[in-house]
Amino acid sequence: MPQKMPVYASFRSIGAYAPEMILTNEQLETMVETSDEWIMKRTGIKERHIAAKDEYTSDMGVKAAQKAIQRANISKDEIDLVLCATVTPDYFNMPSTACIISDKLGIHDVQAFDISAACSGFVYLLSIAKAFIESGVKKNVLIIGAEKFSSIVDYTDRGTCILFGDGAGAAVISATTDKAEAIIDIHASADGSYADFLVTPSPGSVHPASHEAIDEGLHFVKMKGNETFKLAVKTLTKDVIEILKHNHIASEDIKHFIPHQANYRIIKAVGDALGLSKEQVVLTVQKYGNTSAASIPMAINDIYESGRLKKGDLVLLDTFGGGLTWASALLYFGGEDQKY
Numbered sequence: 001m002p003q004k005m006p007v008y009a010s011f012r013s014i015g016a017y018a019p020e021m022i023l024t025n026e027q028l029e030t031m032v033e034t035s036d037e038w039i040m041k042r043t044g045i046k047e048r049h050i051a052a053k054d055e056y057t058s059d060m061g062v063k064a065a066q067k068a069i070q071r072a073n074i075s076k077d078e079i080d081l082v083l084c085a086t087v088t089p090d091y092f093n094m095p096s097t098a099c100i101i102s103d104k105l106g107i108h109d110v111q112a113f114d115i116s117a118a119c120s121g122f123v124y125l126l127s128i129a130k131a132f133i134e135s136g137v138k139k140n141v142l143i144i145g146a147e148k149f150s151s152i153v154d155y156t157d158r159g160t161c162i163l164f165g166d167g168a169g170a171a172v173i174s175a176t177t178d179k180a181e182a183i184i185d186i187h188a189s190a191d192g193s194y195a196d197f198l199v200t201p202s203p204g205s206v207h208p209a210s211h212e213a214i215d216e217g218l219h220f221v222k223m224k225g226n227e228t229f230k231l232a233v234k235t236l237t238k239d240v241i242e243i244l245k246h247n248h249i250a251s252e253d254i255k256h257f258i259p260h261q262a263n264y265r266i267i268k269a270v271g272d273a274l275g276l277s278k279e280q281v282v283l284t285v286q287k288y289g290n291t292s293a294a295s296i297p298m299a300i301n302d303i304y305e306s307g308r309l310k311k312g313d314l315v316l317l318d319t320f321g322g323g324l325t326w327a328s329a330l331l332y333f334g335g336e337d338q339k340y
């Protein structure tokens with residue numbers, strides 16, 4: 001009997017979308033007691049993109065997905081699973097944003113669902129896509145991280161409104177037998193004992209929609225900023241050291257380190273702890289802010305569109321978010337180089 005070739009999951013393509021409207025630090029200075037200098041010094045963020053009133057999470061997800069499908073050189077009809085990571089879905093909680101995106105893309109009769117893992121959502125999806133593909137159940141999985149974070153931000157709370165932005169990123173993950181273009185490993189984890197660090201209290205079964213909930217601002221994201229910051233540095237660093245060690249890879253072998261874009265100081269601390277050079281660390285937080293589940297794919301798209309990301313490049317992803325959740329991934333980029 002001929003030996004069956006092992007099947008791997010390959011990160012085949014990337015696409016992203018950032019809404020047209022930009023919210024600058026100078027504009028925020030007129031909204032809350034803050035300054036461009038403080039925001040730059042404490043976060044590295046200069047501006048963030050904000051979706052139009054009638055532009056929804058699914059609309060941004062569709063735009064990113066269309067690019068990813070086109071760049072994967074496949075027809076939308078070859079997609080056999082659609083997954084969306086978001087904490088700002090079109091609807092709380094039916095129908096899923098993945099279902100709406102599938103419909104807008106013209107993808108029908110295909111399994112579609114959302115996951116909620118906050119900023120770790122995209123790497124969580126990667127782990128799900130990898131499992132579906134390696135088990136032989138699916139062949140081309142469309143994964144999307146999309147957020148209209150402005151829909152849950154309180155623009156009178158200076159602790160959060162300076163950080164978050166809107167956007168989407170998407171990727172096609174496909175089956176391959178070529179190990180040189182495969183996702184090598186993914187570590188994903190969670191610790192619910194820190195659930196109160198990042199929370200949107202309402203609507204939900206604890207605080208169903210009510211006038212009181214709205215009056216108390218429970219529909220806005222609440223964050224224990226400094227506590228989250230400290231834990232983020234510790235967890236992101238530990239996570240990366242573990243995945244590199246587990247796969248016998250040295251940090252100098254990484255071509256692109258793409259951490260969650262939450263705060264420049266977190267990224268710098270993790271990069272320094274690993275001894276990574278400036279060229280290895282991808283930085284987009286200055287122009288997009290923290291776009292939660294969209295942050296990692298938007299950053300991957302940035303280096304793809306600027307021609308820095310090439311087929312076969314060794315990429316390390318590292319993320320951290322509400323839940324608390326965290327995840328890291330090691331992969332060889334399996335897509336075609338940017339041609340235009």
Ligand code: UT7
Nearest residue numbers: 033034038042119158159162225226228229232262263321
């Ligand atoms: O994506 C999920 C993961 N999320 C994160 O990783 C976010 C992590 N957290 C952060 O990025 C940072 O904690 C912040 C940027 C949110 C805050 O920076 P910080 O260095 O942790 O500041 P802090 O919260 O300890 O506050 C220091 C001071 C306080 O004033 P006092 O008490 O020292 O007088 C704050 O009231 O800075 C004040 N402050 C501000 N001042 C000007 C807080 N926000 C602002 C602001 N402008 N926007």
